[in-house]
Structures are given as structure tokens and as C-alpha cells.
Amino acid sequence: MxxxxxxxxxxxxxxxxxxxxxxxxxxxxxxxxxxxxxxxxxxxxxxxxxxxxxGNRPPESWSPGGRVEGSYLSQAFSATIVAVEMVRPGWFRLVLDLDEAVDVVTFDSFSNFRTRIRGVVGPDGHSRERTSDGLPQLRLDV
Structure with a gap:
């Protein structure tokens, strides 16, 4: 073992x-x-x-101060974890400080940049919520 x-x-x-x-x-x-x-x-x-x-615990790197990479609304990011909370076995609410802001709006004439995001991800690192094209809104590389 x-x-x-x-x-x-x-x-x-x-x-x-x-x-x-x-x-x-x-x-x-x-x-x-x-x-x-x-x-x-x-x-x-x-x-x-x-x-x-x-114990359905999060990956070791999913702790405050840990580093993660993934995508939010199909945009790649690197981030520092600010907070982690288990919402039910295998599912965790994360607060992430992004290294670089991501634009959460897809229209050419309007932008809305975010440097901090919150989301709930399951054991595979994906959110249950989906974008209009069916991809997870938040995806962490696990």
C-alpha cells in the first residue's frame, strides 16, 4: 500500500x-x-x-494557495485557489484568482473581464453547468 x-x-x-x-x-x-x-x-x-x-477529498493541489489550470467559458486560464468548500461528496466550490482576466462576453462590441471566478466542480474537475455549445462552464485540468 x-x-x-x-x-x-x-x-x-x-x-x-x-x-x-x-x-x-x-x-x-x-x-x-x-x-x-x-x-x-x-x-x-x-x-x-x-x-x-x-473520502472524496479534492486533489491535493485544490487547497488555498494551490495552483490550477483549466478553462472558463472556453477560455484557458491559470489561477491561484483562494478558497475550497465541499458542497457534497466529490463536489467542491472553488474561488479562483486568475493570473490574467478572461472576457466572459462573446460579443465584439462589449466586454466584461473577470479576474476572480467561483464555481462548483465534480470529481472530474468539470462543472455541471454548460455553455450554449454544451461544454462545461468551468473545467479544471486534473
Whole structure:
């Protein structure tokens, strides 16, 4: 068992990769079985115990003073995290100070620049809210 546990999202990505590797070797497993195998690799009896130990905490870099990159309204940004609050398991409200202002208006004749944004993101780093073209309003690189 490693000293540092992954986040739930990281553990799920590990399970997905493991499943693909096993499938390529001719040993297909279900996603649930891959999750169990990842739990065992980290020294836990099953996925439920592993999930409880991970606690749906945010990635380590998602703490005040931490640095993140991503996009807001489809515009790339780099930012410093000002505040983090869990709103429900796996979902976090973040306040971000952007290194450079982003224009939140898409009209040529009008602009509205923001240097601080707030948003709620889930375990994959994406907001539930979408832009008119279907993309997440806020997306963090995790």
C-alpha cells in the first residue's frame, strides 16, 4: 500500500487503465472488478473500504494557495485557489484568482473581464453547468 492515497477520480482512472490492459492481454474484467483490483493494490479489502478511506477529498493541489489550470467559458486560464468548500461528496466550490482576466462576453462590441471566478466542480474537475455549445462552464485540468 502506498503512503498517499489517490483521489476517487484518480482511482477510477487507474481502474479504467487496468481494465484496458487486462482486456489487451485476453483477460476481460468488468469495471466493478477493476475497481476491486485497484483497491486490493492499495491494501484494502474491497472498493467500498478504499472509497471510504479516500473520502472524496479534492486533489491535493485544490487547497488555498494551490495552483490550477483549466478553462472558463472556453477560455484557458491559470489561477491561484483562494478558497475550497465541499458542497457534497466529490463536489467542491472553488474561488479562483486568475493570473490574467478572461472576457466572459462573446460579443465584439462589449466586454466584461473577470479576474476572480467561483464555481462548483465534480470529481472530474468539470462543472455541471454548460455553455450554449454544451461544454462545461468551468473545467479544471486534473
Amino acid at each position: 502506498s503512503g498517499q492515497l489517490p483521489t476517487v477520480a484518480e482511482a477510477k482512472r487507474l481502474a479504467k487503465r487496468l481494465r484496458a490492459q487486462l482486456d489487451a492481454q485476453g483477460t476481460p474484467v468488468s469495471h466493478g472488478n477493476a475497481l476491486e483490483l485497484v483497491a486490493h493494490q492499495h491494501g484494502f479489502r474491497d472498493w467500498n473500504a478504499f472509497h471510504a478511506a479516500m
